[in-house]
Amino acid sequence: MDVVTFLGRYPPFDSLDAPSLARVTAAVQIEHFPAAAVILQQSGEPARFLYIVRKGAVEILDEGRVVDLMGEGEVFGAWSLLAGIGPTASVRAHEDVLCYLIEQELAEEVLGTAGGIAFVLASLQRRIVRVGEAYEADRAADQYRPVGVLIRRPPVTCEPSTTVGDAAGMMVRDRVSSLLIPTPDGLGILTDRDLRSRVVAARRDSWTPVADVMTFPATTVTEDAMAGEVLLQMLELGHHHFPVVDASGNLKGVVTDTDLMGLGRHTPFALKSAIERSSDRNEAVAAARDFPRVVATLVDAHADPVSVGHIVGLTIDALTRRLLELGIADLGDPPVPWAWLSLGSAARQEQAIHTDQDHALAYEPKGLAKEDIDPYFAELAEFVTAGLEAAGVPRCNGDAMAANAALRKSVDEWRESFQGWMTDPGFEGSVLLSIVFDFRRVMGPLDAESPLNALLRSVPGYPQFTRHLSRRALDQKPPTGFFRDLVVEAKGEHAGR
Numbered sequence: 001m002d003v004v005t006f007l008g009r010y011p012p013f014d015s016l017d018a019p020s021l022a023r024v025t026a027a028v029q030i031e032h033f034p035a036a037a038v039i040l041q042q043s044g045e046p047a048r049f050l051y052i053v054r055k056g057a058v059e060i061l062d063e064g065r066v067v068d069l070m071g072e073g074e075v076f077g078a079w080s081l082l083a084g085i086g087p088t089a090s091v092r093a094h095e096d097v098l099c100y101l102i103e104q105e106l107a108e109e110v111l112g113t114a115g116g117i118a119f120v121l122a123s124l125q126r127r128i129v130r131v132g133e134a135y136e137a138d139r140a141a142d143q144y145r146p147v148g149v150l151i152r153r154p155p156v157t158c159e160p161s162t163t164v165g166d167a168a169g170m171m172v173r174d175r176v177s178s179l180l181i182p183t184p185d186g187l188g189i190l191t192d193r194d195l196r197s198r199v200v201a202a203r204r205d206s207w208t209p210v211a212d213v214m215t216f217p218a219t220t221v222t223e224d225a226m227a228g229e230v231l232l233q234m235l236e237l238g239h240h241h242f243p244v245v246d247a248s249g250n251l252k253g254v255v256t257d258t259d260l261m262g263l264g265r266h267t268p269f270a271l272k273s274a275i276e277r278s279s280d281r282n283e284a285v286a287a288a289r290d291f292p293r294v295v296a297t298l299v300d301a302h303a304d305p306v307s308v309g310h311i312v313g314l315t316i317d318a319l320t321r322r323l324l325e326l327g328i329a330d331l332g333d334p335p336v337p338w339a340w341l342s343l344g345s346a347a348r349q350e351q352a353i354h355t356d357q358d359h360a361l362a363y364e365p366k367g368l369a370k371e372d373i374d375p376y377f378a379e380l381a382e383f384v385t386a387g388l389e390a391a392g393v394p395r396c397n398g399d400a401m402a403a404n405a406a407l408r409k410s411v412d413e414w415r416e417s418f419q420g421w422m423t424d425p426g427f428e429g430s431v432l433l434s435i436v437f438d439f440r441r442v443m444g445p446l447d448a449e450s451p452l453n454a455l456l457r458s459v460p461g462y463p464q465f466t467r468h469l470s471r472r473a474l475d476q477k478p479p480t481g482f483f484r485d486l487v488v489e490a491k492g493e494h495a496g497r
Helices: 003-007 018-026 078-083 104-111 114-144 164-174 192-200 227-237 257-261 268-277 281-288 291-300 305-331 344-348 370-390 411-423 426-436 449-456 463-473
Strands: 029-033 038-040 049-055 058-062 065-070 090-093 097-103 178-183 186-191 241-245 251-256 338-343 359-363 408-410 439-443
Touching: 003 018, 003 097, 018 104, 049 078, 049 104, 078 104, 078 114, 097 104, 104 114, 164 178, 164 192, 178 251, 186 192, 186 241, 227 241, 268 281, 268 291, 268 305, 281 305, 281 370, 291 305, 305 338, 305 344, 305 370, 305 439, 338 344, 344 426, 344 439, 359 370, 359 411, 370 408, 408 411, 411 426, 411 449, 411 463, 426 463, 439 449
Parallel strands: 359 408
Antiparallel strands: 029 097, 038 090, 049 097, 058 065, 058 090, 178 186, 241 251, 338 359, 338 439
């Protein structure tokens, strides 16, 4: 595309008449900036040109924080050029960038037209909005600061021999929800939940030593761990308190779920708690529908994509478990030991927000016939599947769900199926390879994983299966596109560029 055609597609040049546009384009200079090159420095030398991005993208940074990304056809440097002052933000090449440059006199003429003035005002409005959004995201990103900065007070400790009555008094007096108990063998923790479940509910007397009811050993985190990492651990382990230690193992304090929830209303922990507190399926589904906003907050905070995928998986696990609990409450106790299995990306916790359902069910017959067992699990599976669907997780197009009778089997039947696919993958094995062979128990008393994992450890004895596995590993080619039409060449004259 020639320069005239290109500039004529974008403001403020699209409002110029043909002679004016031709005069501007005749004076255009072209310059290349390598990735990470600083084109304009915040508060540095005033811009000497008006810049238009021809290829690639540039980042706009305010005090080192990326507040905007500009791509093909977008203009920067106008304010600095017009006012003769240092740029109000830095501009850095996001990747290799090709820019058109227009000298000051001609640029001022273009920006002084009615279309140019409208463009400058619109640019200012956009910048204000982008900076505001960036600061909002930065506040959300507080959950990715070192967790040590969240500690608000020194830890409150007591001796293992302290009675639970005295310990409860200390917690009330110091207004804390936990006490740390150093012992010769490690660190214990007593929480308000321990007092409710292990003292009050168990009808122990107030003279019971805290050593008899504390959680031991307490799971600790280091003060330099990111708050987001601690959040993930809390989500995964179901804990509400973590003692924090320094690099030498010295106790610094305690971080709680309240500390982390205070980082923002739309946090994964708040969502998980809302799901777990739901009293029926409608309430669980309604809570889970806030999930896209939680993920958006994480993305805006520039969270690690792998961590976001992990949080997606953990949240769907939490919803699945709550739906199973509610379903069992309605249907009564299951007739035999069972296990709900997540499959594929759900099992690996490598999910994106746009994901579907992949799950299965295993059980131990205990001498009962299949027709006496399956109707119960069919109803339970449909209850859970429909609940996940209502929450925004669609059914699997390939029907890889426990609602499908073919994915409700006894452990022995699952072993036979796995062994059959390993002996001769065939079409069915090829389809299920990337789904069913990755599995993880989400809920249920039955250990279905150990016998199946024992079988999978024998895979090297099935050469046809390992060859098939290798071929499937190469099915997907890594993407080569980076930004719009820029591509890294795999071979030829421009290989690696």
